[in-house]
Amino acid sequence: xxxxxxxxxxLVQPGRSLKLSxxxxxxxxxxxxxxxxxQAPGKGLExxxxxxxxxxxxxxxxxxxxxxxxxxxxxxxxxYLQMNSLRSEDxxxxxxxxxxxxxxxxxxxxxx
Amino acid sequence: DVVLTxxxxxLSVTLGDQxxxxxxxxxxxxxxxxxxxxxWYLQKPGQSPQLLIYEVSNRFSGVPDRFIGSGxxxxxxxxxxxxxxxxxxxxxCFQATHDPYTFGAGTxxxxx
Numbered sequence: 459x460x461x462x463x464x465x466x467x468x469l470v471q472p473g474r475s476l477k478l479s480x481x482x483x484x485x486x487x488x489x490x491x492x493x494x495x496x497q498a499p500g501k502g503l504e505x506x507x508x509x510x511x512x513x514x515x516x517x518x519x520x521x522x523x524x525x526x527x528x529x530x531x532x533x534x535x536x537x538y539l540q541m542n543s544l545r546s547e548d549x550x551x552x553x554x555x556x557x558x559x560x561x562x563x564x565x566x567x568x569x570x
Numbered sequence: 571d572v573v574l575t576x577x578x579x580x581l582s583v584t585l586g587d588q589x590x591x592x593x594x595x596x597x598x599x600x601x602x603x604x605x606x607x608x609x610w611y612l613q614k615p616g617q618s619p620q621l622l623i624y625e626v627s628n629r630f631s632g633v634p635d636r637f638i639g640s641g642x643x644x645x646x647x648x649x650x651x652x653x654x655x656x657x658x659x660x661x662x663c664f665q666a667t668h669d670p671y672t673f674g675a676g677t678x679x680x681x682x
Contacts, residue, residue: 503611
């Protein structure tokens, strides 16, 4: 069974950094692209980042480009999202995804 | 960026009715490989989104056959025949043809 478990969320001040982790199990991690998608409270879904199975290429929307970095450790079956220069509009639940499979999400609140 | 316009914003139905949701794209979603990367997700209250349909019309594993996806180019439709209580929630279309990937704003399916 595919499982994706996110950790690392919490309350952070504007301008600070936070790193999310997602531990994957139940599939061969290094065979798949992985992504992060977020959902602000009471709002819709927004794709945040994707990474190829090797980690060689990454993709971002303009809203996070230059501030967020997606990466992976295939030996540890772990996906990461490094979030820098955080803004109030980054407040959201962040989901780790592999295609059809989504984690339970982790909440990030950016507030002073 | 590709804009996905979902209509209606909300849909009130009686159990057993048919429901239809439209997703219109600002650009054709047919990729150069001939595939169209248009997906439909359902997010039930308090849960992570779940994939219903991929590549326009393919039901994901375990999705009942009352969910039917159709369309091409820029116009797509999700039909739910005989709505059941577990079908209630917010439906999102999503495109992974063009970078950045984008979601529609969502359609809330609720009981009349």
